[in-house]
Amino acid sequence: xxxxxxxxxxxxxxxxxxxxxxxxxxxxxxxxxxxxxxxxxxxxxxxxxxxxxxxxxxxxxxxxxxxxxxxxxxxxxxxxxxxxxxxxxxxxxxxxxxxxxxxxxxxxxxxxxxxxxxxxxxxxxxxxxxxxxxxxxxxxxxxxxxxxxxxxxxxxxxxxxxxxxxxxxxxxxxxxxxxxxxxxxxxxxxxxxxxxxxxxxxxxxxxxxxxxxxxxxxxxxxxxxxxxxxxxxxxxxxxxxxxxxxxxxxxxxxxxxxxxxxxxxxxxxxxxxxxxxxxxxxxxxxxxxxxxxxxxxxxxxxxxxxxxxxxxxxxxxxxxxxx
Amino acid sequence: xxxxxxxxxxxxxxxxxxxxxxxxxxxxxxxxxxxxxxxxxxxxxxxxxxxxxxxxxxxxxxxxxxxxxxxxxxxxxxxxxxxxxxxxxxxxxxxxxxxxxxxxxxxxxxxxxxxxxxxxxxxxxxxxxxxxxxxxxxxxxxxxxxxxxxxxxxxxxxxxxxxxxxxxxxxxxxxxxxxxxxxxxxxxxxxxxxxxxxxxxxxxxxxxxxxxxxxxxxxxxxxxxxxxxxxxxxxxxxxxxxxxxxxxxxxxxxxxxxxxxxxxxxxxxxxxxxxxxxxxxxxxxxxxxxxxxxxxxxxxxxx
Numbered sequence: 025x026x027x028x029x030x031x032x033x034x035x036x037x038x039x040x041x042x043x044x045x046x047x048x049x050x051x052x053x054x055x056x057x058x059x060x061x062x063x064x065x066x067x068x069x070x071x072x073x074x075x076x077x078x079x080x081x082x083x084x085x086x087x088x089x090x091x092x093x094x095x096x097x098x099x100x101x102x103x104x105x106x107x108x109x110x111x112x113x114x115x116x117x118x119x120x121x122x123x124x125x126x127x128x129x130x131x132x133x134x135x136x137x138x139x140x141x142x143x144x145x146x147x148x149x150x151x152x153x154x155x156x157x158x159x160x161x162x163x164x165x166x167x168x169x170x171x172x173x174x175x176x177x178x179x180x181x182x183x184x185x186x187x188x189x190x191x192x193x194x195x196x197x198x199x200x201x202x203x204x205x206x207x208x209x210x211x212x213x214x215x216x217x218x219x220x221x222x223x224x225x226x227x228x229x230x231x232x233x234x235x236x237x238x239x240x241x242x243x244x245x246x247x248x249x250x251x252x253x254x255x256x257x258x259x260x261x262x263x264x265x266x267x268x269x270x271x272x273x274x275x276x277x278x279x280x281x282x283x284x285x286x287x288x289x290x291x292x293x294x295x296x297x298x299x300x301x302x303x304x305x306x307x308x309x310x311x312x313x314x315x316x317x318x319x320x321x322x323x324x325x326x327x328x329x330x331x332x333x334x335x336x337x338x339x340x341x342x343x344x345x346x347x
Numbered sequence: 348x349x350x351x352x353x354x355x356x357x358x359x360x361x362x363x364x365x366x367x368x369x370x371x372x373x374x375x376x377x378x379x380x381x382x383x384x385x386x387x388x389x390x391x392x393x394x395x396x397x398x399x400x401x402x403x404x405x406x407x408x409x410x411x412x413x414x415x416x417x418x419x420x421x422x423x424x425x426x427x428x429x430x431x432x433x434x435x436x437x438x439x440x441x442x443x444x445x446x447x448x449x450x451x452x453x454x455x456x457x458x459x460x461x462x463x464x465x466x467x468x469x470x471x472x473x474x475x476x477x478x479x480x481x482x483x484x485x486x487x488x489x490x491x492x493x494x495x496x497x498x499x500x501x502x503x504x505x506x507x508x509x510x511x512x513x514x515x516x517x518x519x520x521x522x523x524x525x526x527x528x529x530x531x532x533x534x535x536x537x538x539x540x541x542x543x544x545x546x547x548x549x550x551x552x553x554x555x556x557x558x559x560x561x562x563x564x565x566x567x568x569x570x571x572x573x574x575x576x577x578x579x580x581x582x583x584x585x586x587x588x589x590x591x592x593x594x595x596x597x598x599x600x601x602x603x604x605x606x607x608x609x610x611x612x613x614x615x616x617x618x619x620x621x622x623x624x625x626x627x628x629x630x631x632x633x634x635x636x637x638x639x640x641x642x643x644x645x646x647x648x649x650x
């Protein structure tokens with residue numbers, strides 16, 4: 025286990041370094057700089073722009089800028105966000121927990137629902153329940169994330185105005201609420217974005233879980249368990265499920281980049297103030313330090329997600345712990 | 348000595364899949380799959396509608412007949428999908444949008460599959476340190492959420508043309524495929540028929556091209572069919588964010604963007620292009636699943 029963790033940590037450092045380099049290359053190859061738009065709209069005099077470029081080091085040779093950039097990153101200095109007029113670290117500190125809240129809720133719900141659906145389907149293979157739910161899951165599996173988010177908004181915020189349209193808190197009332205009132209306010213705002221993500225992720229997990237269960241059902245250990253005289257239910261829960269769960273966890277780890285991508289879009293649709301919204305607005309305003317930080321946080325989350333999946337798989341499967 | 352076929356008939360055994368070759372057997376299995384046939388039919392209709400858009404669409408996609416009187420008209424007989432803020436007919440825009448959505452995704456997936464096959468084939472066939480380095484690069488590239496790279500490139504470069512969009516979508520979509528191909532190529536290059544070809548004096552490139560790659564292609568075809576739906580959705584998402592397809596062109600995603608801020612009042616603008624996309628993606632996924640089943644030689648249950 026310790027070696028697994030060490031290998032993972034080393035890999036994470038390499039991945040983050042590569043991501044940092046790619047982001048640096050892309051931001052510096054791209055035309056313009058953070059001050060170009062302000063000059064174009066007449067907010068900034070060209071001479072002021074030159075002064076700002078010099079102040080932030082944009083006039084130095086590219087190699088020098090790269091070394092400086094890596095050194096700052098290694099020290100954990102993320103710099104200043106032009107667009108938000110506050111340190112990048114502060115902008116991240118408010119956004120990351122919001123994304124974790126949204127994604128964590130959706131992931132936990134989807135794992136429970138997806139595995140349950142897979143069990144239900146594989147337990148009665150080719151029955152009406154199996155076929156019907158497979159069809160419904162395929163529809164959600166194929167659904168564009170941002171469009172489902174819009175449709176949820178249409179259905180449950182406009183047609184039936186049960187939930188708030190967007191944001192994370194009520195902009196007027198939140199200040200006046202007590203502790204429980206504030207929690208309830210947040211929960212109400214969480215429902216639509218979390219449900220959207222849950223529907224999408226559940227579909228992916230259930231589809232995989234069903235296939236994994238059917239694979240495991242064909243394996244020798246299942247036949248042995250049956251031969252021992254165990255009931256179908258006991259075999260399914262204690263032998264087949266236990267052996268199939270590892271691949272599901274690995275799948276969720278591999279899906280992590282896609283999940284983050286989905287979160288980016290769902291956050292944008294619902295104006296949920298998380299990493300996704302931060303990243304999109306940072307790119308649109310050419311806020312390089314914020315862009316870099318968002319990309320690196322994304323990569324770190326991906327690597328951590330994969331590592332967590334590895335560790336969980338190792339816990340679920342004793343054979344892997346030996347290695 | 349030859350056994351007449353009737354001998355087999357008598358006991359109900361017919362040597363079918365074995366004598367037809369794997370591809371023909373796969374096609375036969377596919378044609379017997381009703382779901383796959385329907386999915387293929389739906390896709391054919393969509394492609395035909397896209398190709399013959401000028402004939403099929405009731406209006407010109409960018410015509411703005413009456414911005415005041417005909418804007419945001421709810422679905423009716425004359426405008427089955429309603430009209431948008433600029434009085435443009437949504438049905439016609441969806442039909443023309445299919446050209447962009449399907450065209451961009453198809454070209455991007457072809458590019459991605461070619462790049463992934465080339466990279467994976469070299470890594471798998473050469474092996475050793477080259478393979479290790481090439482695959483570690485893939486590991487790193489796979490760890491970055493694709494949407495982040497796309498946001499970076501498309502957002503920072505600003506106004507990007509359609510060919511550039513295809514290029515960017517294609518070049519960010521081949522990492523997974525290269526892994527698939529590499530594994531297949533590694534397994535195949537150890538097999539007897541590859542050894543035989545080499546023993547007869549075939550050069551590496553020829554062995555790879557004529558013997559290894561044709562046998563490594565079936566997972567690529569499945570991945571491409573399942574992946575094309577993904578690319579359609581991804582392009583739509585980028586266009587929804589305003590950095591994918593730009594006016595005067597419109598994909599399904601751009602039409603949804605037009606409707607997104609009208610969702611409370613003119614819901615039809617965002618609903619219908621999304622439904623078109625949903626049907627397309629479902630059809631590609633069903634076809635991909637059926638292809639995987641048809642090409643999987645392990646699955647012996649079907650005759």
